[in-house]
Amino acid sequence: FRMAEADLEGYVKIVRSYRPRMLFGYPSALYRLATFARTRGESLTDSGIRAVFTTGERLYDDQRGAIAAVFGAPVANGYGGRDAGFIAHECPAGGMHLSAEDIIVEIVDGTGGRVAPGEPGEIVVTHLATRAFPFIRYRTGDIGILDDLPCSCGRGLPLLKDIQGRSTDFVVAADGTVMHGLALIYVVRDLPGVRAFKIIQESRHRIRVLIVPGTGFAASSRERIIRGFRERLGSMVEVLVETIPEITGEKSGKFRYVVSHAPEAAP
Ligand SMILES: [Zn+2]
Numbered sequence: 001f002r003m004a005e006a007d008l009e010g011y012v013k014i015v016r017s018y019r020p021r022m023l024f025g026y027p028s029a030l031y032r033l034a035t036f037a038r039t040r041g042e043s044l045t046d047s048g049i050r051a052v053f054t055t056g057e058r059l060y061d062d063q064r065g066a067i068a069a070v071f072g073a074p075v076a077n078g079y080g081g082r083d084a085g086f087i088a089h090e091c092p093a094g095g096m097h098l099s100a101e102d103i104i105v106e107i108v109d110g111t112g113g114r115v116a117p118g119e120p121g122e123i124v125v126t127h128l129a130t131r132a133f134p135f136i137r138y139r140t141g142d143i144g145i146l147d148d149l150p151c152s153c154g155r156g157l158p159l160l161k162d163i164q165g166r167s168t169d170f171v172v173a174a175d176g177t178v179m180h181g182l183a184l185i186y187v188v189r190d191l192p193g194v195r196a197f198k199i200i201q202e203s204r205h206r207i208r209v210l211i212v213p214g215t216g217f218a219a220s221s222r223e224r225i226i227r228g229f230r231e232r233l234g235s236m237v238e239v240l241v242e243t244i245p246e247i248t249g250e251k252s253g254k255f256r257y258v259v260s261h262a263p264e265a266a267p
Pocket of ligand 1: 091092093094095096097151152153154155
């Protein structure tokens with residue numbers, strides 16, 4: 001999906017001439033196309049599009065608004081793993097319904113145990129319908145939250161809310177075990193006095209934790225981080241806890257809580 005200005009101009013022409021009823025794409029790509037059309041003063045609301053489907057990334061509210069305004073159609077976001085097929089579809093009432101007839105979706109913590117509804121965790125998928133290739137507890141690497149409230153549309157399918165996408169790298173223990181970054185996030189997140197944090201694994205044997213401290217962050221908090229990380233990564237791993245005034249986002253604009261430079265952590 002090439003997105004240079006000349007390409008965008010071409011896409012606008014294609015939309016005008018082919019008059020598709022539906023448009024599919026990544027949220028960021030369609031958003032770029034929409035803002036491009038808007039700055040050119042081009043309206044595509046009369047181009048015949050009835051609905052815009054996005055998938056592959058998180059759809060932010062401002063993206064949804066801009067896409068809907070430029071194309072004059074509602075935007076429905078779907079969620080699917082890169083390899084795991086479609087997992088959830090958005091209904092007109094805005095709920096993200098799991099395709100629960102043929103898949104089982106679990107939200108698990110860093111050790112693989114299920115978390116309660118409303119708690120964030122890694123999205124793990126089991127497909128019941130695929131015969132060719134079994135998908136059993138496939139780990140998507142994405143973070144999501146199961147909603148315990150029914151959708152206002154009346155469909156009984158359970159809801160997935162707040163899909164964070166691959167906001168977290170995997171980390172590698174000293175013995176080579178690869179684990180989800182959540183295993184470390186849980187150690188830091190629930191400590192008192194942590195306003196923001198970022199975990200940077202420099203190698204299997206060295207990891208840095210950047211903390212923006214608030215009131216209540218104490219020497220004992222530091223001790224608990226070091227102890228918790230060593231329990232998971234190995235007792236000899238060097239854990240550096242640094243306090244800083246602010247954490248900046250990635251160049252990509254995505255915020256990642258855990259970044260690993262250990263080569264084994266590549267998914
Ligand atoms: Zn619904």
